[in-house]
Amino acid sequence: MAPTRYLRSSASRDVNPDLDIERKTPSFDVEKLTTILDGGAENTRVRRAVEAVIHSDPVFSREDKYFLSQNESYEAAVKKAVHLKKMMHQMKWSWAGSECKYCNRALGGEVAFTLHNIFMESILALSTDEQTAKWIPLAENYRILGSYAQTELGHGTYIRGFETTATFNISTQEFVLNTPKISAMKWWPGDLGRSATHTVVFAQLYIKGKCYGVHPFIVQIRSLHDHSPAPGVTVGDIGPKMDFNHIDNGYLLLQDVRVPRENMLSRFCEVLADGTYVKRGSEKINYFNMIIIRVKMLSNEVVPTLMKACTIAIRYSVVRRQSELMPGDQEAKILDYQTQQQKLLPVLAIAYAFHFMNEYMNELFSKGYREIKQKNFDSLPELHAFSSGLKAIVTEHSTAGVETCRKACGGHGYSLLSGLPSLYTRLAASCTYEGENTVLLLQTARFLVKCLGAARSGQPVPPSVAYLSAVNSERCLVRDKRDLLQPDVYVEAYRHVAIRVLSSAAAKLQALVQSGAEQHEAWHQCTVQLVHAAKAHCHYHVVKSFAEAVEKLGQEAGIQRIMKHLCGLFALHGIFSNTGDFLHDGYISGDQVDMMTASYLDLLAIVRKDAVPLVDAFDFTDETLNSALGSYDGHVYRRLYQWARKSPSNTKQANQVYENYLKPLFQNGLSKL
């Protein structure tokens, strides 16, 4: 594959002049913005040091990525994971530390054993001290390899519907686990299909014929001697997926698999020797751990993926020239077309908006964590509702944004070598895992409806919904397109819509109940509008948190200026894409929509000028991007050609197909075939 070097400075590199010129006069300090995005200069330093180590090690090379079969991807991911564990051990990097996060970033997440961490986290969260003392050292030292078997073939979101059973046998002091029907098979758990030796199985607990609901059990699924399935265990890989083929997502079928009583993770409830079921403590802390996974996933995986897509598409769009903008001129860079700007620059604004949203969420969760450690669980419902809705809109918009970037690169965006298809196919999964988006939005909506009722009856409500208590404004009063760029103007517009849409859904709900519908039936008939309300609430918060983050950048004038433009672009793009929400009750008028459109188009032209510095600030190495279109030096065509030549479609088997099929065809023609 083409030589890529771990160098950022264009001075030392042969850079495509069309890209180079874009970097000559940024309106802000790019390196400073990078450190802000990293959360401080020290983080930037650590990240770059980790990247230097990873990229200099040939075991971690990703140059074959786009040529691998499912089996080869899996093998490469296992090889990298083992090597990484060894390296981290030598470097004394913890699996929960920031180096580990940066390793993952540098490797594009293409390592195995990610579920092993979830296995350990679940033990830490759900087990007694004795259980922790037994299992964690084994796992930490890789004497065993863990997975986490929750989802079943027939049940994903509805955990109460799980069909796997664990029946307590008093005489043997064992739980007997079974998969009573095909839909009860565990299906999808990562690292399970081919790697794991142990897993945490979630099963319906039965004691003396009575069901106590879903509980976690540690089950050994493979021999530690020869890796063969344990007695009663049928285990395998679920086959090829849209992406994540480096992970052995697996299936697991249990037939009278027996585990000792001590293998039920018993922090919150225990089965005594005589079969007595004992509950203890509050599971709320566990609940908090579950939702924090969503928050981490957004900042560690989802938003960086969107940032990569922006980097690739924007760099390519200043190198690609096509057609004439002015008759007789040189062909124009495609980023100079308004339609291309309208595709890519709002996505760039979304990436920044979600970044600042994540920062805000992380703060909120740190605060929540401190309270919870004091046994104060008051903020839990709000944190749950907030993180659910945000997970849904961030994954939805990020996935759509990556695909917009891919399509905006035309035919070359369809080549795997561009790196864009795999960013899309990978991110697409995030709309489903860690909570299916529609289900999550309805959970947010349920919280909002409740808070709206409380707010209206004068009761106190949590901070993120305090705005529901205020009187809603009636009209947007701006008379000039420039006024629409004021954060207070657009934040207020989003607030207005959030209140209106929620109020309208709640009114319908109430009317249905008053006209005699059962509560659940009324709810069911309002779900489309409730989802809408949850989205409007989240969108308002993203705009608001972005505007507040811009405020705080006061000491960095250049960065603050460009971030304010991006914030305006994000806000106006949202209005431009959903004008009906704002026009519906006359909050804004058709004339104001026209002004807003004019402002929006002006912003595209302004942000265009800094587009390349704005993606350079994300500071992805060429190795991390792994894209023929998006490298720092912009040598797009040369790299596409160099990489294509190394494809197995050119290096293997080419002649065999000719000998077997084409030669007889050409020599004999159809008549003698």
Add this chain to the structure above:
Amino acid sequence: MAPTRYLRSSASRDVNPDLDIERKTPSFDVEKLTTILDGGAENTRVRRAVEAVIHSDPVFSREDKYFLSQNESYEAAVKKAVHLKKMMHQMKWSWAGSECKYCNRALGGEVAFTLHNIFMESILALSTDEQTAKWIPLAENYRILGSYAQTELGHGTYIRGFETTATFNISTQEFVLNTPKISAMKWWPGDLGRSATHTVVFAQLYIKGKCYGVHPFIVQIRSLHDHSPAPGVTVGDIGPKMDFNHIDNGYLLLQDVRVPRENMLSRFCEVLADGTYVKRGSEKINYFNMIIIRVKMLSNEVVPTLMKACTIAIRYSVVRRQSELMPGDQEAKILDYQTQQQKLLPVLAIAYAFHFMNEYMNELFSKGYREIKQKNFDSLPELHAFSSGLKAIVTEHSTAGVETCRKACGGHGYSLLSGLPSLYTRLAASCTYEGENTVLLLQTARFLVKCLGAARSGQPVPPSVAYLSAVNSERCLVRDKRDLLQPDVYVEAYRHVAIRVLSSAAAKLQALVQSGAEQHEAWHQCTVQLVHAAKAHCHYHVVKSFAEAVEKLGQEAGIQRIMKHLCGLFALHGIFSNTGDFLHDGYISGDQVDMMTASYLDLLAIVRKDAVPLVDAFDFTDETLNSALGSYDGHVYRRLYQWARKSPSNTKQANQVYENYLKPLFQNGLSKL
């Protein structure tokens, strides 16, 4: 892979009861609808006969599809193509006949040599009678295999910018073809990378130092004896793509490749022996041939792909049960959730809308073809504008619709075995090939702006834009939600928006020109709004043609009734998704939007009842769907498990990764690695 049989009747099959019950009481005659979709009972008969032949032949089996590498996919496609040619030859089926179309449908398009047909069509369209007489028999009998080399690494949409050169050498009576720089390489042509022996190369013609623009040349690129590249030719595969890995899309680099003077396709212009350049006839007929490819592609590839996705997702959604709709009840079918209906049923309506739009377009083009054969080219600009815009919106909405279906199937929609990811990755390409969508929409917009000017100055305009001449209505007058289901009401609403959006873009354009901007600069500043106008025009036509098609179904009351519901659903979904367009100038009010939303949600519940019969009517065989989720019998979980077990991730190499990497890890732990 799981046994699938070529049987449609549920009587003879073991069908999942949750799916079976959906078929018990359709509100219309399903078989009759199938024949209407096929364009007559005779077509249905021929199609099923072809499917029976194809599915009974093991060479055409697609059961390994999701497990193949790029090389294996290519080999399978070549093998099938050779076998198919032989079969068609024996059955005396023509490559332009309906059997060939149905073969392609049955095979899911997974055969090689599709570019060979384009090669032949281009010769028939562009060559003299002598050239046709020389090349067509060779191609028809597969003595040679053709490709079509237009797109370059650096140029796709902007054909005038092609950089490949063909220089006429008078002394040798040859054209000398060259790739002067890397961006001039031919890149993307199908069948070129590994299969073709000949191709039509588009190159800038130079005679005595003067450039005459882009012309087509037949170039032999590989030896007919051993398939090695011809002298001066560098050719290969461009590597893995998001899909279409069964096609060897290729690159081609030419260094002083010489072809005789007779190899320039010379129907419209010729280079005489002395270097004189002679033009003759009109290229308009050729232009017509180019746009008809777009129309065929929509009805043969794009819309059927959307229909397949609907079939899979809707069948799965009545088999999958998740969570409780009523407390204490059995878990509900996911299609009974309003949010799931809102995802899938509008997509189903879109599939039907586009089907009837295609029928209308085919009629229009048949009429155009008759006129053009009489040398009457008057309708050409309209047909071009119309087909361009429709290609853009049909591919855009179909691609998005397929992905909506995939996501609506949750985790299992992410498995390749569902069949949905490959429908998406494949259709995604259609937004780029045969004209990039944004470029096409701007061509439509250019025509519309011209026609609007003509209409306003009282000049005659073509039929599809005649509506621009009428006075635009000011208000929608409905006062009841049921009125919104009247086709004349919603067709009028779309008409209103189409006129308003176009008028507004044209007004901005005119204002810019009047304030001193150059025409092209003004155009550039309006492109976002012009794209909007082109989409509104096309959307209006789709709604209108669907409503008109429903009118014509008068003799089939049951079918007409359900189609009217689908037409209403399509129209209201479009309003629901773009309310701002309709609210902007007060054409509809917020209250009317609320009525419309109520009508829209009512329609979802109505169409829900016939959802399965409506996809059964598409009449795809299990073999064509090739989906573990979408088979006629609904045995989703059983099939997923059966198929997964056959994955190479379970049958090959599993133990090797253990021996190489996992065993040393478990035995030594980290400390001794």
